[in-house]
Structures are given as C-alpha cells and as structure tokens.
Amino acid sequence: MLVTWSRERGASVSRVTGSATHPRPSSAASQTAAASELDRSELPPSAPELSAIVLCYRAEGSILKVIEPLFEQLRSSGLAHELILVANHDGTGRDRTPAIVREFAQARSPFVRAVIRQKKGGMGWDMRSGFEAARGEYMVVIDGDAQNPVEDLLEAYRRMKDSGVAVIKGRRTARFDSAYRRVVSGAYNSLFRLVFRTGELWDINGKPKGLTRAAYEQLELRSDDWFIDAEIVIAARRKQLTIGELPVVFHRNDDRASFVRPAAIGEFLANMARERVGR
Numbered sequence: 142m143l144v145t146w147s148r149e150r151g152a153s154v155s156r157v158t159g160s161a162t163h164p165r166p167s168s169a170a171s172q173t174a175a176a177s178e179l180d181r182s183e184l185p186p187s188a189p190e191l192s193a194i195v196l197c198y199r200a201e202g203s204i205l206k207v208i209e210p211l212f213e214q215l216r217s218s219g220l221a222h223e224l225i226l227v228a229n230h231d232g233t234g235r236d237r238t239p240a241i242v243r244e245f246a247q248a249r250s251p252f253v254r255a256v257i258r259q260k261k262g263g264m265g266w267d268m269r270s271g272f273e274a275a276r277g278e279y280m281v282v283i284d285g286d287a288q289n290p291v292e293d294l295l296e297a298y299r300r301m302k303d304s305g306v307a308v309i310k311g312r313r314t315a316r317f318d319s320a321y322r323r324v325v326s327g328a329y330n331s332l333f334r335l336v337f338r339t340g341e342l343w344d345i346n347g348k349p350k351g352l353t354r355a356a357y358e359q360l361e362l363r364s365d366d367w368f369i370d371a372e373i374v375i376a377a378r379r380k381q382l383t384i385g386e387l388p389v390v391f392h393r394n395d396d397r398a399s400f401v402r403p404a405a406i407g408e409f410l411a412n413m414a415r416e417r418v419g420r
C-alpha cells in the first residue's frame with residue numbers, strides 16, 4: 142500500500158492506493174551492519190522515540206550546516222531523541238569529517254553519537270551502520286550534504302507517526318540539482334518501475350528515508366552500495382508494508398560535484414538485474 146501527501150506541510154493524507162496488510166510482528170532478525178564507535182555506558186537508560194541519522198561522508202566543515210540546525214530542531218521538538226552521525230572514512234586520514242563529527246558529538250553526549258569506522262562499503266554500508274547504532278522506535282535518515290531541507294527529517298517522522306506507515310521516503314517534486322542528475326534519476330526510476338512493477342512509487346532514491354523499528358527488523362537490509370534505497374522499497378513491498386511518499390524539495394549541492402558517476406549507473410543496472418533474477 143502506498144500513502145501520499147500533498148506538498149503543503151500539515152496537510153492530511155491525500156491518497157491511499159493498493160491493499161492494506163498489517164505488518165507482521167517484529168522478528169529477531171540479525172542485522173549485519175557495522176558496530177559503531179560508541180561508549181554505550183553513556184547512553185540514556187531508555188530507548189528514544191526517534192533516531193535521527195545523518196550520513197556525513199566527506200562533508201567536512203559543511204556538515205555543521207546540517208547538524209547544528211537539526212540538533213536544535215530535535216531539542217525543541219520535545220521528543221525523546223538521539224542524533225546519530227555516521228562519519229565512516231577511507232582510512233587515509235585525509236577526510237576531516239570524523240574529527241569534526243567526533244567533537245560535535247562529544248560536546249552534546251549522550252544525545253548525539255558518532256559512528257566512525259573505516260569504510261567497508263559505500264552509502265549502503267554507512268546507512269546500515271547508522272541503523273545498527275540507532276535505538277529509536279522510529280529511524281529517519283538524511284544525507285549530510287544539505288540537499289534536503291533539514292526540517293524534512295522531523296516532518297518525515299511526524300508523517301510516519303500520524304499515518305502509521307512502516308516506511309517513508311522522500312519524493313523530490315522540486316529538484317534544483319543538475320540536469321544530468323535529473324535525467325539519470327528519471328531514466329532509472331522509469332526502468333525501475335518497469336522491472337519491479339512498483340506502480341505509482343517514484344524517486345526510489347529520495348530521502349529522507351524512515352523505518353519503524355519493526356519494519357527495520359523485518360527488512361534485513363544487506364546492500365553496501367547505492368542500491369540500499371531500492372532494497373528498502375523492494376523488501377518493504379515484498380513484506381506488504383505500507384510505504385509513505387513525502388513530497389520534498391531537493392537543493393543543488395554547492396559544495397561539490399556529483400558523486401554519481403557513470404560507473405554508479407552501471408552498478409544500479411547490475412543490481413537491478415541481480416535482484417530481478419534472484420527472486
């Protein structure tokens with residue numbers, strides 16, 4: 142089942158399509174993502190309602206544009222929360238992100254925690270290491286490159302909470318990134334729809350991405366690369382979980398060029414073929 146909303150914030154559910162099936166109770170599925178650099182003795186005693194997860198990879202000083210306002214928004218939300226900053230690195234020591242994130246987290250412990258490990262995978266590995274460290278009932282992940290408005294993280298949580306969807310994803314209805322990226326994204330989503338018959342779902346890679354803890358435990362995510370976004374959607378549909386699509390604005394990245402090179406397109410195609418054949 143797909144739940145969609147109109148663009149205006151605070152609007153109620155506008156459309157529900159497909160047949161509803163209640164999610165199964167959570168299984169004790171083992172999650173294989175990386176452990177984190179965390180001192181668990183410092184954690185508050187009870188699990189928070191919301192784990193906000195930020196992928197900080199190679200953001201360096203510009204990460205503060207995202208995590209400072211996000212920290213303030215979480216604090217003033219009144220929610221029991223934690224902010225998990227994923228700053229895994231390639232081990233060369235050239236990336237200043239881990240040091241910046243560590244300092245930020247230490248100053249705000251225990252509500253902010255850093256996950257800092259040498260990378261053993263791409264974006265999917267980082268996202269899974271964030272989920273693995275998170276303890277919240279709801280987990281919402283956002284990129285650390287400021288392309289999504291920071292307030293969309295809490296908005297995604299609220300929509301999940303109000304509507305009861307198990308999974309939420311952003312759907313970029315206004316994009317200000319490059320024409321190259323928009324074309325790649327459009328072609329990928331058209332092909333994805335054709336191959337996986339995902340109906341009205343669109344913008345598979347859109348963030349924020351949010352999962353309830355029960356959904357996370359059912360999905361048993363494995364992707365280490367870009368395909369994790371697709372894996373979330375494909376696995377959620379197989380488990381007949383309800384997916385919500387939140388319309389979002391997507392800004393241009395003024396700090397760096399696109400990471401999505403032609404090789405990434407080949408990787409997407411190979412992943413789609415493997416997933417389709419492997420069913």
Ligand SMILES: Nc1nc2c(ncn2[C@@H]2O[C@H](COP(=O)(O)OP(=O)(O)OP(=O)(O)O)[C@@H](O)[C@H]2O)c(=O)[nH]1
Pocket residue numbers: 196197198199262263264265267268284285286288318322346394398399400401
């Ligand atoms: N490229 C890349 N990103 C990673 C990796 N691990 C984590 N990430 C995070 O993934 C997020 C999304 O990557 P982006 O390259 O910004 O993806 P995008 O916005 O869809 O595409 P571009 O803006 O065109 O690069 C970033 O904010 C990174 O923090 C990694 O190994 N490679």
Ligand SMILES: [Mg+2]
Pocket residue numbers: 284286288394
């Ligand atoms: Mg980006």
